[in-house]
Amino acid sequence: MSEESDIPCVEGTGREEPDETPGFREQPDFERLEASPEVDELFAPASDEPPFSRRVLTTPLHLSVAAESRTNRWTDWNGYTTPEILTTIDDEYRALRYAAALTDISPMVKYRISGRDAASYLDRLVTGNVMRLSVDEVMPVVFCEDRGFVVGDGHLFRLGENEYRLVTEETHLAWLLDSALGFQVHVEDVSAALVALSLQGPHAAAVLNAAGFYDIETIRPYAARWFDLGGMPVYVSRTGATGELGYELWGDPEDAPVLWARLFDKGAEFGLAATGYAVRELARIEAGIPRAGCDYLGAFAAVDLADASTPFELGLASLVDLESGHFTGRDALRRLKQQEPRHLVVSMALDFPEPVQFCAVEREGAIDGTATSIGFSPALGLNLALARLRYRTGPVALSVEVDFREGLSVRRLKIPARLLTEAVIGSPMRHAVPAPLLAEF
Amino acid sequence: MRLADRSFDAIVIGGGHNGLVAACYLAKAGKRVVLLEASDHLGGALATGEISPDYMISTAAHLVEAMPRCIEKELKLARNGLRFAARNVPTIALSRDKRHLILSTRRRDLAALKQWNAHDAAALVAFLARLKTHATALRPFLLGAPPLSGGPSSEAATAFRKLVWRARRLGQPSFEELMHAVPASIGDIVDETFEMPLLRAAFAFEALRGTAEGPYSPGTAFNLIYRRALQLETKGASLPRGGMGALIEALRRSAESFGVAIKTDAAVKRIIVESGVAKGVETVAGDFLHAPMMLSSVDPRTTMLDLVGPACLDAGLAARLAQTSRRGATAKLNLALEGLPSIAGLSPEEYGARLLVVPPLNELDQAFASFKRGELSDEFAMEVTIPSVIDTTLAPVGHHVMSILIQHVPYDVAGGWAGQRDRLLNRVIETLSHYAPDIRARIIAGEMLLPSDIEAKFGLAGGEWHCGEMRPDQLLMFRPAPELAQYRTPLQGLYLCGAGNHPGGISGLAGQLAAKVALSEGRRA
Numbered sequence: 001m002s003e004e005s006d007i008p009c010v011e012g013t014g015r016e017e018p019d020e021t022p023g024f025r026e027q028p029d030f031e032r033l034e035a036s037p038e039v040d041e042l043f044a045p046a047s048d049e050p051p052f053s054r055r056v057l058t059t060p061l062h063l064s065v066a067a068e069s070r071t072n073r074w075t076d077w078n079g080y081t082t083p084e085i086l087t088t089i090d091d092e093y094r095a096l097r098y099a100a101a102l103t104d105i106s107p108m109v110k111y112r113i114s115g116r117d118a119a120s121y122l123d124r125l126v127t128g129n130v131m132r133l134s135v136d137e138v139m140p141v142v143f144c145e146d147r148g149f150v151v152g153d154g155h156l157f158r159l160g161e162n163e164y165r166l167v168t169e170e171t172h173l174a175w176l177l178d179s180a181l182g183f184q185v186h187v188e189d190v191s192a193a194l195v196a197l198s199l200q201g202p203h204a205a206a207v208l209n210a211a212g213f214y215d216i217e218t219i220r221p222y223a224a225r226w227f228d229l230g231g232m233p234v235y236v237s238r239t240g241a242t243g244e245l246g247y248e249l250w251g252d253p254e255d256a257p258v259l260w261a262r263l264f265d266k267g268a269e270f271g272l273a274a275t276g277y278a279v280r281e282l283a284r285i286e287a288g289i290p291r292a293g294c295d296y297l298g299a300f301a302a303v304d305l306a307d308a309s310t311p312f313e314l315g316l317a318s319l320v321d322l323e324s325g326h327f328t329g330r331d332a333l334r335r336l337k338q339q340e341p342r343h344l345v346v347s348m349a350l351d352f353p354e355p356v357q358f359c360a361v362e363r364e365g366a367i368d369g370t371a372t373s374i375g376f377s378p379a380l381g382l383n384l385a386l387a388r389l390r391y392r393t394g395p396v397a398l399s400v401e402v403d404f405r406e407g408l409s410v411r412r413l414k415i416p417a418r419l420l421t422e423a424v425i426g427s428p429m430r431h432a433v434p435a436p437l438l439a440e441f
Numbered sequence: 442m443r444l445a446d447r448s449f450d451a452i453v454i455g456g457g458h459n460g461l462v463a464a465c466y467l468a469k470a471g472k473r474v475v476l477l478e479a480s481d482h483l484g485g486a487l488a489t490g491e492i493s494p495d496y497m498i499s500t501a502a503h504l505v506e507a508m509p510r511c512i513e514k515e516l517k518l519a520r521n522g523l524r525f526a527a528r529n530v531p532t533i534a535l536s537r538d539k540r541h542l543i544l545s546t547r548r549r550d551l552a553a554l555k556q557w558n559a560h561d562a563a564a565l566v567a568f569l570a571r572l573k574t575h576a577t578a579l580r581p582f583l584l585g586a587p588p589l590s591g592g593p594s595s596e597a598a599t600a601f602r603k604l605v606w607r608a609r610r611l612g613q614p615s616f617e618e619l620m621h622a623v624p625a626s627i628g629d630i631v632d633e634t635f636e637m638p639l640l641r642a643a644f645a646f647e648a649l650r651g652t653a654e655g656p657y658s659p660g661t662a663f664n665l666i667y668r669r670a671l672q673l674e675t676k677g678a679s680l681p682r683g684g685m686g687a688l689i690e691a692l693r694r695s696a697e698s699f700g701v702a703i704k705t706d707a708a709v710k711r712i713i714v715e716s717g718v719a720k721g722v723e724t725v726a727g728d729f730l731h732a733p734m735m736l737s738s739v740d741p742r743t744t745m746l747d748l749v750g751p752a753c754l755d756a757g758l759a760a761r762l763a764q765t766s767r768r769g770a771t772a773k774l775n776l777a778l779e780g781l782p783s784i785a786g787l788s789p790e791e792y793g794a795r796l797l798v799v800p801p802l803n804e805l806d807q808a809f810a811s812f813k814r815g816e817l818s819d820e821f822a823m824e825v826t827i828p829s830v831i832d833t834t835l836a837p838v839g840h841h842v843m844s845i846l847i848q849h850v851p852y853d854v855a856g857g858w859a860g861q862r863d864r865l866l867n868r869v870i871e872t873l874s875h876y877a878p879d880i881r882a883r884i885i886a887g888e889m890l891l892p893s894d895i896e897a898k899f900g901l902a903g904g905e906w907h908c909g910e911m912r913p914d915q916l917l918m919f920r921p922a923p924e925l926a927q928y929r930t931p932l933q934g935l936y937l938c939g940a941g942n943h944p945g946g947i948s949g950l951a952g953q954l955a956a957k958v959a960l961s962e963g964r965r966a
Contacts, residue, residue: 124752146757146924178760182751326717328755331931 055079059106060195060253064260068274075277078171078191080107083276092275093378096242096283097425099271100201102263103280105248106256109154110194111166111176115185118162120325125179126156127311127333129324133158138222138237141166142311142319143175148332149299149308151175152292153316155239157224165250167196169292175300179328195256199263199272200246200283202427205435207267208236208247216247217434232259238435242280243287245429245436285375285384286425288347290314295345295372295386306342313341313391341391343369347420348398350383356402361387361417363398371400380424385417449475449702451734451959452722454709454748455939457485458508460738461692462952463938463959465516468699470960472734476701477724479708479900483693486899486906487947489686493886496777497835498842499685501895502906503826504530504795507948508688509584509674516695523691526832527793529677534643534797535876539786542639543794561637568634568644575619576669578608582917583670583944586927586954590918597918623663623913628656628802642799646822650848651906653768655809656802660913667916671946678795682832712737712748712935719749719935734959738939738952740901740908741921742767745930754931761922765915769892769904770812772850774869776843777836777886781827782877796825798872812849817861821869822848840885845869852892852904862889908941917943928955929962 057080059065068086075084082104086092095101113122123130126141133139135158142153152175154168166176176187199207208216213227213236224237232255240246251259264272281291290296302308310333311320322334348371350356355376361369369389377384389398398417403410429436449472453464456478468474482488490500505525513519534542540557543550546566555562581603588600608619622630627648631641645656648665655661672678681687696703708725712735721731737744742762751759781792799805800820811818824846829836836842847869854861866889873880892904901908909921918926920943928936928943928951938955945951 120752124756146755175756179756181756181759181763182746326753328757331717331755 056081057107057192059104060256061104061106061197061260064257065104065274073276077107077277078109082107083274085276085278086274089278089282090378092273092279093282095271095273096201096244096275096279097379098202099273100199100203100207100267101273101275101279102260102267103198103200103275103277104260105196105198105280106191106194108191108196109168109171109189110191110196111168111173112163112188112190113166113176113185114160114163114188115183116162117183117185118164121180121183121185122156122164122166123325124183124327125176127320127327127329129321130156131324135160136224136226138224138239140319142314142316143172144311144327144329144333145175145299146329146332147299147305148310148329148336149302149305150296150311150314150316151299153314153319157237159235165190170298170301172298193253195251195253195259197249197251197256197259197263198240198242198246198280199249200240200242200244202245202429202436203267203270203272203438204244204246206437207263207270207272209437210266210270211263212266217437219247219435220433221431229259229262234259241287241289242283243423243426243430244283245427245432281373282375282377283425285347285373285386286377286380286423288386288420288423290345290386291373295388309343309345310336310341312336313343314345343388343390345372345386345388347423348385348387348417349380349420349424350385350400350415350417352383352402352415353381354404356383356404356415358385358400358402361389361398361400363389363392363396368392368398377424382424384420384424447475447702449473449730449732450963451475451736452477452730452732453701453736453738453938454712454722454744455479455485455738456483456703456705457738457939458487458689458692458947458949459939459942459952459955460736461689461696462512462516462949463736463738463956464701464703464952465692465696465699466953466956467734467736467960468696468701469515470956472960472963474699474701475730475732476696476703477707477709477722477730478703478705481705483703483705484686484689486895486901487685487689489684490775490888492775492777492842492888495837496840496842496886497684498775498777498828498844500775501773501890501899502685502947503680503828503844503846504678505675505681505685505688505947506668506678507671507675507944507946507950509948509950511674512949512953516692517698518688518691518695521691521694521698523688524682526680526682526828528679530680530826531791531794532643532647532678532797533787533791533794534639534799535784536639536786537875541786541791542637542643543791544643558637561635561640564634564636565640571618572666572669574611575608575622575666576673577611578604578619579666579670580673581607583948583950584674586958587918587920587943589927590923622666624659625662626657626659627661627665628806630662631656631802638801639799642802642805642822643797645802645805646797646799646824646848649805649809649822650824650846651771652912653766653770653812653905653910654912655813656805658809663913663916664911667911668946671944671948674948680793680826680828680832683834684828684832709739709748711750712744712932714749714753714932717753717932719930719932722748733934734936734963735934736936736938736952736955736959738937740939741925741937741941742902742909744937744939745925749930749932749935758922758924758931765921766910766912767903767905767908768910769852769895769901769906770849771895771904771906772847772865772892773890773895774845774847774866775888775890776845776884778841778843778880778883779885780839780883781830781841782843782873782880782883784877792827793831794826796827798823798825798876808849812851815851815853815855817851817854817865817868818849819868821850821872823869823872824848825873845873850892852896858891858893862891865889865891907945908939909945911945916945920945928958 073084126143141156157165235250296309299308371385371387373386453476464476486501488500532544588596590597804820808818829841895904942951
């Protein structure tokens with residue numbers, strides 16, 4: 001597994017990734033594999049390739065995903081070739097909100113953290129209380145540097161007694177290794193050795209159930225479980241950044257195309273569709289989830305500390321537990337909590353029937369913040385945005401200026417905007433236990 | 442009575458000079474203080490040892506250069522037995538052509554230099570005046586806690602603005618000169634100042650002594666200013682009667698007179714931390730001691746990473762501490778001699794001086810290059826004292842002891858030290874023989890302390906003498922790390938008071954200042 005990975009094992013002890021499989025492994029079902037081994041070889045990194053020499057990466061699912069593309073619109077996600085839109089954004093959005101949408105999210109950065117001190121290491125790393133996390137549970141985490149500024153955020157999975165997986169948007173290996181000083185812990189970037197699929201939508205549980213993930217409905221939100229799918233070990237967690245009932249599937253690269261094919265085979269009747277990056281972004285904006293590198297800059301990426309954010313400024317105060325054990329930045333966050341935030345990352349809505357683009361957000365005529373992510377929600381007919389606004393108390397009258405083009409003429413419009421206090425889209429199903437196997441809509 | 446059964450107001454960890462000074466000041470302020478020392482004797486690298494029976498010498502450090510008079514007075518060290526065999530020991534750069542050079546601006550010495558090289562005589566006066574100006578400007582920095590850097594605090598900016606203002610007020614013609622000197626290498630500075638190779642090499646060595654740098658390493662010019670600034674409080678180097686151990690003995694007596702309980706053989710295993718507060722210590726013997734105030738004079742890195750542990754610290758701070766540089770580069774050779782070796786051209790009263798044996802600048806640079814590669818150099822720069830000339834208590838009548846600091850000796854040498862220890866010894870004696878041809882015949886006994894021996898004997902990481910190299914990026918508000926520069930730690934109740942803290946050196950200032958900080962916070966709490 002690891003000799004095929006694009007990103008080499010860090011702290012190379014030459015140790016093989018321990019088999020995460022419970023039980024025995026059978027041969028995967030190769031009949032369903034569409035791509036031939038010859039074609040596969042084209043995308044496999046050469047064995048004598050120096051590390052990091054390859055700048056344009058493809059995920060192990062690239063061929064399967066590419067086969068779904070009707071647009072040939074691709075984008076870059078952490079260096080991986082990723083579909084922007086596979087069919088049309090409306091179709092994909094409809095699948096996500098009313099049926100089920102499958103996205104290859106393998107470009108997410110995944111770290112395997114193991115060792116005797118893994119729990120205490122992570123407890124010191126992130127602002128939350130990791131000690132409370134049980135095996136097969138997931139928690140959203142944010143981690144800060146000494147001054148209390150956010151380095152990054154992500155999800156922490158507890159795979160075993162002393163084994164965790166941290167999934168983040170950006171790479172943080174240097175910081176993770178710096179933090180490992182004094183802990184008996186092994187930190188390894190397993191991004192290339194692990195395929196991740198995001199299956200989201202009201203029919204997500206039904207699709208998985210049909211594909212052979214039995215008892216899928218019993219998984220609680222932020223819990224996970226191993227499944228043996230005809231010999232393929234697949235780890236399924238009830239997570240996802242869409243505000244929808246949804247799951248994320250974690251498996252071996254060699255199994256991935258088979259898994260993909262199987263999900264489509266069994267999921268077609270539920271309206272399962274492959275979706276691209278654009279819909280993922282839109283869903284995230286609707287759910288009001290800021291993304292690292294886009295809506296906020298990590299503390300080490302920010303040149304000026306004014307650009308960095310504290311968890312309180314990102315609206316992540318609920319992830320900060322100042323009372324449990326020590327973590328990096330705790331003393332600073334205790335002080336910062338007493339102070340007013342400098343800015344806030346907020347969700348905003350514009351009542352305007354057409355998708356628009358804008359940057360500056362004005363308050364009483366003066367520029368007061370920046371829109372960092374903008375999306376047009378087809379379901380609501382609203383322009384939604386995540387924006388970073390200077391913190392101020394008192395009445396809020398926000399507006400944005402957009403250049404609206406009609407034919408060859410352009411009109412500059414001032415559109416009022418309103419702050420959203422809660423996510424505009426949030427399916428009640430996402431909390432339901434057991435998860436509905438056949439949703440009504 | 443068992444230690445753990447007694448209650449104390451303050452625990453001082455480590456019985457080096459800074460630990461003792463801190464304990465004295467705390468006890469003087471009325472605190473009940475216990476001092477825990479890991480080894481069986483106090484003083485750490487300040488010790489008087491026996492080379493062979495009746496031949497006593499300062500084992501490692503051999504001159505007191507930076508301990509302020511105010512500490513001597515306030516702790517009543519003279520009343521507690523501290524005597525100086527010599528104060529303001531002159532410095533003489535030895536020359537192979539027997540025309541030795543006294544580095545001073547006394548009229549007689551200057552006249553001699555003028556005969557030799559008129560340009561350099563003038564340059565020396567100007568150079569020393571400028572050095573003093575810079576050192577005086579820097580001095581207030583060294584007498585207090587360094588300014589807090591980073592974050593919203595503008596303390597550091599204010600402090601440096603004041604430094605500039607002081608530099609101007611002291612007659613500094615231009616600010617550029619100081620700005621030039623701070624990042625410059627000492628090699629460049631002496632090359633543009635002096636003509637005589639000996640003078641260049643002597644000042645280059647003065648700046649490099651005890652560091653792991655070469656003459657052309659950037660920032661080394663600042664070392665000279667910094668060291669000069671530390672010396673301003675004492676007026677030159679001093680030789681305590683009875684070696685460096687006598688200073689420690691006086692500090693011990695002073696501490697006991699103030700009521701400090703001193704425990705040797707009491708190594709601390711860990712500092713007990715509960716929810717961000719340092720509560721006490723656990724000793725290796727298994728005793729638990731609790732006190733609201735703890736001062737550690739142990740290397741800050743050891744204190745924070747080994748005794749406290751990274752789990753109680755922010756990751757950035759732990760990583761920064763782990764990265765601080767500790768490259769030992771100085772070895773010590775102590776010799777017992779039968780009779781005084783004759784150094785041609787040196788008048789009898791000059792034998793008591795600090796003698797510099799320095800190769801020319803380019804060879805000094807080569808020695809540094811060898812050091813960097815982990816090889817034995819052919820030439821070594823050395824600082825030699827023969828304390829028995831002025832302190833007759835050290836050796837039998839007519840006999841002498843010689844103390845030699847050898848610069849640019851690597852911690853690890855290619856091929857291992859086992860076979861090379863004698864080679865180093867031979868090279869050093871060889872070099873000394875150029876000046877004192879009869880030295881080899883006079884050696885009765887000797888001991889050589891390589892950087893690895895310094896590490897093993899005194900617990901100094903990497904064999905580095907200062908608990909953190911003294912170079913511009915590890916001095917002032919960077920010593921030992923920006924967050925720890927004011928003797929406070931993120932843990933309430935724990936303070937750092939060792940030589941690894943500002944201002945460093947054998948000054949005792951870190952102990953004094955840390956005790957002041959701890960006392961002021963104790964009052965506030």
